[in-house]
Amino acid sequence: MSADPSNATDILFARQPIYDRDATRRGFELLFRQSASALRAPVVFDGEAATRSVLINAFSDADIDVVCEGNPAFVNFTEQTIAEDLPFDPAFLVVEVLESVNATPVVFEALTNLRRLGFKIALDDYTRPDADHPLLSYADIVKLEYPAYSTASLAQAIEALRTQYPQLTLLAEKIETHEDFEQCRQLGCDLFQGYFLARPEAVFGRPLPAAHVRILKLLARLNDPNAGIDQIGRTVSEDPYLSLRVLKLVNSSLFGMAREITSLDRAILALGLNRLRAFASLLALSGLQRKPLALQYIAISRSFICQTLCEHRAGCDGPMGFMIGLLSCLDAFTDRPLAEVLAQAPFDPKIVTALLDRQGPLGVILDATLAHERGELEQVPWARLQALGIEPETFMAAFRQSVATAHQQMQMFH
Numbered sequence: 001m002s003a004d005p006s007n008a009t010d011i012l013f014a015r016q017p018i019y020d021r022d023a024t025r026r027g028f029e030l031l032f033r034q035s036a037s038a039l040r041a042p043v044v045f046d047g048e049a050a051t052r053s054v055l056i057n058a059f060s061d062a063d064i065d066v067v068c069e070g071n072p073a074f075v076n077f078t079e080q081t082i083a084e085d086l087p088f089d090p091a092f093l094v095v096e097v098l099e100s101v102n103a104t105p106v107v108f109e110a111l112t113n114l115r116r117l118g119f120k121i122a123l124d125d126y127t128r129p130d131a132d133h134p135l136l137s138y139a140d141i142v143k144l145e146y147p148a149y150s151t152a153s154l155a156q157a158i159e160a161l162r163t164q165y166p167q168l169t170l171l172a173e174k175i176e177t178h179e180d181f182e183q184c185r186q187l188g189c190d191l192f193q194g195y196f197l198a199r200p201e202a203v204f205g206r207p208l209p210a211a212h213v214r215i216l217k218l219l220a221r222l223n224d225p226n227a228g229i230d231q232i233g234r235t236v237s238e239d240p241y242l243s244l245r246v247l248k249l250v251n252s253s254l255f256g257m258a259r260e261i262t263s264l265d266r267a268i269l270a271l272g273l274n275r276l277r278a279f280a281s282l283l284a285l286s287g288l289q290r291k292p293l294a295l296q297y298i299a300i301s302r303s304f305i306c307q308t309l310c311e312h313r314a315g316c317d318g319p320m321g322f323m324i325g326l327l328s329c330l331d332a333f334t335d336r337p338l339a340e341v342l343a344q345a346p347f348d349p350k351i352v353t354a355l356l357d358r359q360g361p362l363g364v365i366l367d368a369t370l371a372h373e374r375g376e377l378e379q380v381p382w383a384r385l386q387a388l389g390i391e392p393e394t395f396m397a398a399f400r401q402s403v404a405t406a407h408q409q410m411q412m413f414h
Helices: 047-061 105-117 151-164 178-186 210-222 229-237 240-250 264-271 273-286 293-311 318-327 330-334 338-342 349-357 360-373 382-387 392-413
Strands: 010-020 025-031 073-077 093-097 120-126 141-145 169-173 201-205
Touching: 010 047, 025 047, 047 073, 105 120, 141 151, 151 169, 151 178, 169 178, 210 229, 229 240, 229 264, 229 273, 240 264, 293 318, 293 330, 293 360, 293 392, 318 349, 318 360, 330 338, 338 349, 349 360, 360 382, 360 392, 382 392
Parallel strands: 025 073, 073 093, 093 120, 120 141, 141 169
Antiparallel strands: 010 025, 010 201
């Protein structure tokens, strides 16, 4: 991440500082900027896509603590993105509710949940002369759009807000002159933002492509241990590529169906939850990047090894072992650190701790698999494996079995 374009590859977003009454920085608004590598600007601005782009770029491609100098990031949220899960630290993010967001039961519930999680809520572009906005009771900060007010109406709005919601922080935005700043300061505003104080500054870096982000979210949904076959089926049906490949798979010689299956619902039932989840995840992962077949073979082989080892331990989830092996290759497929990639979608905590910290039975199995894969047999945690009921003979047999299975799967997959 860099503010210097000579040291980076693309624009991640822009940042505009927010100051307090003593001209001390108290936050930054992060603003969407079209990628410099994009062929053209979108015909219609997509607010949801803009919010997701800023969040992903700020919290994964950039170091948010460095970008915002230890202060919170203010990010615009649409009605749809407010209701989505936010896998970010509330200490670093202020949810800025756009003026276009309607006061609906869904929004009320989403804001209640965000506040419960510790996120601060700001109302953007406030132009009312009073305190009758239906979302004010959920807000911590109100951003007063200074150009929309006269001196009298601004004083009226501030008095009304202070009287009815004394806990609110009032931020005057679009401050363009010293006189604007002094007037808002004298009227009692707490924070200030605008061209007079600082213009937005581009932040450069290497963003993760939007298609990658979509696939990571798809992988997280596919690997939700609480999702049933109906939910996984809906997830697959939303992706035309996955749907077609699932139909092709179930009609392949591998399953020996007497009659061709043309219905996705029937194909899903024929596959079953575990095979469906595994195959769809593999297809999704292959779409992350055009990578050598050797890497795809490693991913498949590693997945079957972990699955086989899990199945030899009572109470261990074989399909979860498959997923651990598959997802352990995410760093190679995305050319990013694994922790950074996993942070971009709500993966199950058991998966994350197994992948990053080698915790739990899944973590032990993955640790052993990777050590063997590197040819470092002395690094295989033999004692921990035996404590799980996996003997050395079982471990080595799993590798021999995975070679044949991975070869068969590669043929079918391609």
